[in-house]
Amino acid sequence: MKIAVFGAGSIGCHLGGMLAEVADVTLVGRPAAMDVLRSRGLLLTGGGRAERRVAPAAVRLATGPQAAAGADYVLVTVKSAATAQAARELAGHLAPGAAVVSFQNGLRNPGLLREELPGRTVLAGMVPYNVVQAAPGVFHQGTAGVLMVDGGERSAPLAAAMAQAGLAVEPRDDMPEVQHAKLLMNLNNAINALSGLPLREQLGQRAYRACLALCQREALAAFRAANLAPARLSPVPPGLMPLVLRLPDRLFRRLAAATLRVDAQARSSMWEDLQRGRPTEIDTLQGEVTALATRHGMRAPVNARLAELVREAESRGTGGARRWGGAELLAELRAAADEGAAERG
Ligand SMILES: NC(=O)C1=CN([C@@H]2O[C@H](COP(=O)(O)OP(=O)(O)OC[C@H]3O[C@@H](n4cnc5c(N)ncnc54)[C@H](OP(=O)(O)O)[C@@H]3O)[C@@H](O)[C@H]2O)C=CC1
Numbered sequence: 001m002k003i004a005v006f007g008a009g010s011i012g013c014h015l016g017g018m019l020a021e022v023a024d025v026t027l028v029g030r031p032a033a034m035d036v037l038r039s040r041g042l043l044l045t046g047g048g049r050a051e052r053r054v055a056p057a058a059v060r061l062a063t064g065p066q067a068a069a070g071a072d073y074v075l076v077t078v079k080s081a082a083t084a085q086a087a088r089e090l091a092g093h094l095a096p097g098a099a100v101v102s103f104q105n106g107l108r109n110p111g112l113l114r115e116e117l118p119g120r121t122v123l124a125g126m127v128p129y130n131v132v133q134a135a136p137g138v139f140h141q142g143t144a145g146v147l148m149v150d151g152g153e154r155s156a157p158l159a160a161a162m163a164q165a166g167l168a169v170e171p172r173d174d175m176p177e178v179q180h181a182k183l184l185m186n187l188n189n190a191i192n193a194l195s196g197l198p199l200r201e202q203l204g205q206r207a208y209r210a211c212l213a214l215c216q217r218e219a220l221a222a223f224r225a226a227n228l229a230p231a232r233l234s235p236v237p238p239g240l241m242p243l244v245l246r247l248p249d250r251l252f253r254r255l256a257a258a259t260l261r262v263d264a265q266a267r268s269s270m271w272e273d274l275q276r277g278r279p280t281e282i283d284t285l286q287g288e289v290t291a292l293a294t295r296h297g298m299r300a301p302v303n304a305r306l307a308e309l310v311r312e313a314e315s316r317g318t319g320g321a322r323r324w325g326g327a328e329l330l331a332e333l334r335a336a337a338d339e340g341a342a343e344r345g
């Protein structure tokens with residue numbers, strides 16, 4: 001099986017590196033990133049597995065979309081803002097029977113790929129775990145979880161290859177609902193990025209969790225208005241999550257042991273973006289909630305304020321973001337919620 005990974009960053013290198021054991025993998029990425037991999041190969045750590053070294057010769061390394069020609073599967077792992085451009089670049093190079101699979105956060109990437117690649121098979125995927133590039137060429141999986149992908153005969157060979165490579169994967173027939181559930185989780189990316197803390201430390205503090213609960217409450221209200229039901233991906237149903245998040249630390253730790261089973265290095269992808277001075281995905285996470293609320297005559301002032309704070313952090317450049325303590329961030333978001341309520345009258 002030939003697999004091309006378009007967007008060789010944290011997720012792309014992790015998926016591609018794992019799959020290299022069972023498939024002919026091409027990683028397509030930026031020249032500087034590919035130079036690093038050409039000289040050192042990849043080292044995959046964490047995820048409860050033994051370290052896996054991928055020699056430079058075990059994967060093809062490329063910098064242009066023509067390298068995806070001939071692939072049976074093209075996994076798209078660029079950030080959401082780069083999806084349309086990625087699709088336009090790939091358009092002239094895909095093999096006739098190729099399937100394009102989005103392994104990205106946000107709600108719109110599979111749809112965007114379908115629009116830009118008419119007549120092509122586009123599947124939705126979901127990555128539940130976190131991967132950070134801990135050092136050049138070193139990709140660390142800090143949390144656990146089962147990958148999900150659109151089920152059916154088109155994805156079956158890919159799912160089988162993933163399983164063979166040691167990646168737990170579940171084919172689903174409800175990927176839009178899965179993506180909505182993942183969006184609820186990803187509302188924490190902004191909070192984690194602004195906290196400057198590893199996920200375990202941040203989610204261990206009630207004040208930060210209360211910030212996430214405020215975000216999720218607005219998102220759930222917007223989903224209800226739009227008749228969207230997020231899938232249940234954890235023992236706690238999505239609708240009860242804001243309640244659970246607000247529990248005292250000790251009780252939360254006991255109830256949400258799985259959520260906190262996160263190793264000490266794990267951080268959100270948005271933290272990594274701010275740290276490296278890259279634009280974040282805030283518009284496709286918090287921005288998605290505010291847009292959905294607006295479309296249904298509602299407001300989402302907490303998510304809107306968080307989006308402003310992240311944009312402010314982006315404008316400060318590499319690693320320059322202000323670090324928000326839990327209590328001060330919660331006060332800021334509560335003020336936004338109160339203002340929103342006052343404006344509604
Ligand atoms: N990291 C994580 O833990 C998780 C991430 N996700 C999601 O997965 C997706 C990928 O995230 P992540 O791996 O962190 O992102 P990264 O930024 O680490 O990786 C994307 C890579 O693709 C490169 N790229 C973008 N456009 C092109 C192009 N046209 N040609 C070649 N290379 C290109 C980027 O370069 P450049 O930066 O120069 O544009 C970057 O190196 C996102 O949607 C994210 O939300 C989901 C779950 C967990």
Ligand SMILES: CC(C)(CO)C(=O)C(=O)O
Nearest residue numbers: 128129130185267268269
């Ligand atoms: C795995 C998770 C939820 C970690 O925050 C993520 O999706 C991300 O970092 O973008």
